[in-house]
Amino acid sequence: MCKWNSSAELTSIGSAHPGLPLRPCTLFLRLACLFLLFLTGTALGGCPNGLGHDPLHLLARGTNCSWTLERHTRSYNHLEGDVRLRRLYSANKFFLCIDKTGKVDGTRRKNYPDSLMEIRSVSVGVVAIKSVSTGLYLAMSKKGTLFGSARYNPSCKFKERIEENGYNTYASLRWKHGGRQMFVSLNGRGKPRRGHKARRRHPSTHFLPMLPT
Template sequence: MRKWMQTWILPTLLYRLYFHCILLAGSVSFACNDMTPDQLTASVNCSSSPERHTRSYDYMEGGDVRIRKLFCRTQFYLKIDKKGKIKGTANPNCNYCILEIRTVAVGVVAIRGIESDYFLAMNKSGKLYGKKTCNEDCNFRELIEENNYNTYASAKWTHNGQQMFVALNQKGVTIRGKRTKKENKSSHFLPMAVS
């Protein structure tokens, strides 16, 4: 009896599984017959799915200009005042906080205070200062970190092979690049759109 069940049930189960696979494939084929080629491609290709959101990095490819405020994780806005001094302010309505971030190369930006007309710059010792004319000291590597904050490291200067970052301490005072690290929250900025 057991041998008879094995010889009869096993082929029947395989036949049913095969039949269900054919029905499933046929129903998918039938459902896709009324789709246009573009819709069919979109249903197969997950990258073009409307549910998937990707972050645009187009502005990093050169020439783009963005008007932003840079909000540090230490709760200060980066400010370039009328004398070219760099510091932080807690006032979100300060006109000296409105910055023009211009892409100069892939991943490299120059930051200019719109009201003060000074560029953010870093010298060889890592000190931040304002400069009227843009040069290599004004170029910063903009990197989007895993926590969605940006870091800005001098594109020209390093200290003992380590990058030097734009940073504001807990009092809104700039930190010399030699004492900054990518992981420190004082180096993390959130670019905020100006309304």
């Protein structure tokens, strides 16, 4: 990677040592770096402060445009609106389901209709979970109770995170308890636990999003 941090290095291409011509290989390398810098600036949309895409102008100003590449590699907006049909299978071997009354529960029945969920990305790292058969959204109350909501609202937003063991956790985006996150959780009997009683490392909070069969 080639960098020029000051105008002094730029002038070495031309007039700094008029009596000492550059070697052909050195001149070629510098011109190649200038060309690559120009292509990078063009592909990434340019640099701030109206500097444009002229690599000679950028070098003369000693400008470092690495921020542009970093900005683009951290942009995940294309994930918003992504929709997946999955069954959330807990580490306790239950499928999360929402019945027509809004009751959240766990079932061991693999193809139970109420367990098929539509998981939609509503923002980066945040999802809404909806039962396909009942049309109800998974929601969490201020007290950490899980229920099915007929309307999508801020209580239906969950932060989705892939844990080190490959399972996903789902924490309420809206509510916390004593500054701690509250998680979607099914206990060893398949019953929902209050969000404030669950912790990220508890198996009861770990779910595998499984493709429907």
